[in-house]
Structure formats: C-alpha cells, structure tokens
Amino acid sequence: MTSISLFEILVKIIGAIVIAFLGVVIGLFYKGIDRKLAARMQARVGPPIRQPFMDFFKLMIKENIVPQNAVPWIFNGAPIMALVSSITILLYLPVGNISPLLSGYGDIVLIIYLLTLPAIGMVVGGFASGSPYASVGAQREMVMMMSYELPLVTVVVAFGWKLSQVYPHLNIFSLTVINAHPIWELVGPLGFIGAILLFITLAAVTPGELSKVPFDAPEAETELAGGILVEYSGRNLALFGLADAVKIIVMTSLTVALFFPYNISHLLALSGAFALIVDTLFFLVKIFLVMFVEVTFIRVAVARLKIDQVSFAYWVPVSIIGFLGLMLIVLDTIIV
C-alpha cells in the first residue's frame, strides 16, 4: 500500500457506489422472496415480491417523528450508522470470482468487527428513543450480541488456523484466500465432519445476527411491539429496513464465501465476461439457497425464544458445536 493513483481511488469510489446500490436492490428483492416463500409455507398468499420496495418508497414520503424524550442527533444517526456499516461490509465480500473491492484493506476479522456495528447502531437508537419498550429491546440486543460473538469467532478462528497450517505464507484471514481454498478440500474425513459442525454454528448465528425468529427477542412484535424500532417511523424506519435487507445479503454472502466458494464457469468452459456473468448469477443462486435454509425455513418452523434461552442456546449448545468443529479440524490436522 504505497502510493495509490487518483484513478484507482476514483474506481474504488464508483465501485463502492455501484456495490451499495446493487446490495440494497438485491437485498430488498431477496427480502420480498423471503416473505413470499414464508407466506406460502404458512398457507398464505403473501405480499408481492416488490413489496419491500413499495414499503421503502412509502416510508420515505411519510413523516419522520422524533419522540419528545429522545436524543435527536443519536436517534437520527443510528439508522444511518446501521445502513452505512452494513454496506461497508459488502465492500469486503467476494462475489463469485470477483475479489472484494477493498481486498487488501481489511480481512475477515475486520468484518466481524463491522458486523457488530449495525447492531450497536440499533442499540444506540433504541436507548435514544426514550421508550421503555425500546430500552428493553436494546438491552436484549446487547445481550444477544454478546452471546453470538463467541460461536461466530470460533468459526473464523477454525478457518484461519487450518489455512495457516496448510499455507503458512499466505494472509490467512483474507477472504480472497479463504475464497480460493475451500475448506472441504483441505481436510480429511474428521475435519469434514468438523466443517459441517462449523457450518451448523454459522447457520445458527445468522438468524441471531439478523434478528429473525427464533432469535428476534429484541424486536419481538407481541411482547415489545417492535422493541428497538418501536419509536421509529418514516425515513429512519426505511433506513433500518434497508440495513436489514443488506444484512441478509452480508450474512448469506459470508456463509457462501466461507463454505461454498465454488464456481461453475470452468465446468461450462466459459471465460472472460461470460464467466463473470455466469459466476455472479451462480453466486446469487447460492446466497438465495443459503438464505432459504438459514432464514426463511428456520423462521417459519419454530417459536420465538426468551432472551435467557437465546443466551443459553448461544453460550452452551451452539458454542459447544463450534468448539467441537474446531477440535475435529485440529485433530484431523494433527493425526495426518
């Protein structure tokens, strides 16, 4: 990172704008699909797929109410912080064969830090609302954040450790490197089971990260009437909606990058622009499938857990599964 030319900076800026735009549009589109599929599984007709877009535009023209006992600058700043930090993560994620826009400027450890930012934005916004419901919701969000961090980090550490054993000279936490060396090819049978356990861990963390049932205690509609978001309306709520949509893409892309980085262009013997398009489309299919399993299917199949049960679930069973996965990968390497 010596000197960067003006042209490169310009490319990065334009790229960032394009990625932010695409991330938001695809995120809202996937949210629509998620709602439609959930509705079909619940024997409902469900909203049209463009519903999240309509919600967004409607909210943008609605009045933006700031409660009397809220702290206005924090209250208004929180949704922007949530949206911006989720979009920033997108810039660090590889799409198919395309390496991330900001590769070389940050790795997966940075992503883990960035992932806490939207949640912190919501917590700050909740506390700034000055409503008891939002305060309870914000407390729960904090507890949840502390709970799912450990299993999430376990997954990342397992990846880094394995890569550091096989390729000691590479930058092991770089997503480009992880993306180029699928975990399944590095490990033996024991490690394979370990990798499956790690995938389960990440699949359990995703609904918590996205505040979806069964881990939606911070927003719990029937208990807290929306919790953190209870006082938000108009533009601020629309921004939180966008942040949520982008976070779905972020979490599913992360799963894809860690566990399913395969592409199909070489199987079809394509190259150049075609390969790029086919791989990108294949990537979209992959994140759709991951979203279906990790978000849509789980949220229609279970009831909401209480916050102490959420904490317990993450600290004990999910963490144990994560550690078991890590240990199996270590064992696999040591034995071989």
Add this chain to the structure above:
Amino acid sequence: MNKKTYSIPIGPVHPSLKEPMTFNFEIYGERIEKVNLAPGDNHRGIEFMGRQRNPIQIIYLAERICGICSAAHPFAFCQAVENAAGIEVPERAQYIRVIIAELERIHSHILWAGVAAHELGFDSVLYLSWRAREEVLDLLEYLTGNRINYGIFMIGGVRRDISEEQLPRIRETLEYYKDIYGKIEDIFLNDPTIAFRTKNVGVLTKEDALHLCAVGPTTRASGIKKDVRQDQPYSAYADLNVEAITPDVFSGEVNGDVYDRIIVRLLELVQSIQIIEQCLDNMPSGEIIAEKKLVKLLNQLKKAKGEGVGRVEAPRGECIHYVKLNESELPEVWKARAPTYNNLMTWVPMLIDQQIADIPIVIASIDPCIACMDRVTILNKNNGQKSMLTKKDLHELSVQKTRRITP
C-alpha cells in the same frame, strides 16, 4: 440491595392484546416484580341497553356480548328467562343447543390455539390452525345460517331444527377434526420450542385457583375438576357423560402452567367431538320450541314474575346470567357474568416473577375476553375521569344500598 425497578405499560393498545385492557408492570431487569390490572377500557353498557329491550330482543344483544362465546351467552340468558318464567324446553331443542354449544367450543379452542402460537412468535401455527377452524365455522353457517352470531337460540327452544339430511355433513366435519387432531397435538405438545416457552411458565397453583375462584380450562389445568357440565348438568348434558378434564389424563401430572392449559384445551376438543356424536346418536324427535308464536311468548313473559339463573360452561369457563322479571315488558334486572371476570385475578400470581417475554402468552393463556368481562366503569361526571373503587368503598356502597332497600 436496593433494587431499581422501572415500569412498563402494556395496553390499552398493544399487539399482544386482542382487546383493550391496561396492565402496569414494575420490572426489575427482565423480571416482573409487580402487576397492576386496570380494566375498564371496553365498557359498553350492555346490561343497561338490555333493560330497555324485551327478553327476545335481549337474546341478540347477549349474543353480541362476545364475538366468540356467541352461543354461551344467549344459552345462559335463555336458561335464566326460562327459569324465571317457568318454561319447559322440548328435549330435541336441548340437544340442538348442546350441539351448537360444543361446536362453538371446538371453534373457540382452535382459535385460542392459534392466538397462543402467535403470542409465542410461531406464526406458521397460527395460520395453519386458523385454517383448520374454517371447517367448523362452515358447519355452523350450514346449520344456523351464520358463522359467528348464530341467532339460533330462542326462549323455550331453538329457532332452527337439524334435519336428517344435515347429519352427514356434521359427521363429515367431526371426521375431519378426528383426522387432523393428531397433527394439532403433535405441533402443540411435541414441539420443543413451544415446550421451552410454556413449561413452568405462568404457574397457577391449585390453592390459588381455588382461592381466586378461577373457572374453566384455567382452573382445570391447575388440577381442579370443576366443570358446570359435570357438576350441575344443564340442558341435554344431564343425559350425557361429561367429565372435567385435567392435564394428568395426558401427562400424568398437574403443574398448572401454560403447557397444561394447552393440554386441557386440546383434550376438550376431543371431548366436544364425542359429546356431539353422542347427541347425534341419541337425539329424540319432537318439537324444537315450547311456544312458536313470538307474540304469545312475549305476552307470557310480560305476565311472569320471578328471578332466574342460567349457568353454562362456556369455552372459557362458567358463564352466569341472572334475570329478574317483574310483570312488565322489560326485565327489571339482567346481569351477565362472563368467565374472564373470575379468571382476571389469576393473572397476578401467574405473572409475578416471570419474564417480560412471558407476558403475552400468560395473558393469552386464560383466553381472556375483555369485552365480556368489562361491566363497570366509574366516571366522574364533572371531569370525565375514570376512578377506581377499593374494597372499602365497595363495602360502604353495599351497606348504603342495603339500608336504602330495607328501611
């Protein structure tokens, strides 16, 4: 240690409440320290309206006390008037009344199951169970002409007969529920997340249930075999074998928690199906109403003098109507007591020491019907403000009234 609590108001409008009612909670962390109930947001002055109408008109008003117990209230009211005026109900009408009341119980319990699932954040079960409820609503429409307010009860009998051709349709519905019952039971009693949220939550001990005079599934889930159909059988229940259901039938133990209330309601579904089948098999032929001509019936009621009580086991518990006729067109007194009125205070021991997350399901677990229960609101005429009366005030008012009527 100095505990710092904060207060959270739930209601009068809140997503977990289906009707307006206010709860004030004192919370420490996530634990509930203190509960204050403040009903009175849904008072409609129904009893006052009833005193401006003749008894036949009141039937339709009674039907609208509650949108779900729309058979239990007119059933109890008709019984009260028949009791006061000394009218005998033909046997066939008694059977038809029981069939309608039991169909209502099926629909009410499935509705409750859906609401409970929604309160737990399990929306899929809400949609699926409410789809299952459609079948019994269709049947009720087929039999009475209406899905909700059936309009079939009449003083001295019922307004519509169940003909031979209609029987296969009823049996079809009963078979449908027998088929899907296994699925419903599997979802509610074997799902791990539902068990997480309902076991040992909102416990009502047997002592508390007796002490607070709880009724219906709420008290039966605490192990008290209390059921009007068993204790003082009315109408055709005298011919049928109804036994109060307690959760130990299914699980072998009584905890008095929300899970037990689910068990009781699900088992009552099966019981209702059996009762309807017995009714269909044993239904006698004959008249369906004591007096067909309504003008004649009204004249008879105008001349009647006396008081009557009607007791019905509604889906939520015992429902009592009291009527006093005094040789005039309008009844002198009409008093309706819905089961939620008794169950209201059971919320307090259930909610204390639970978490905020338990509030919706514990509130829903007694299947509250606020509109049925709200009978009195005390307003200051000058400034329009609501006020509350304590036990002492009420006692004083009673003493004053006793002095007034017995000089």
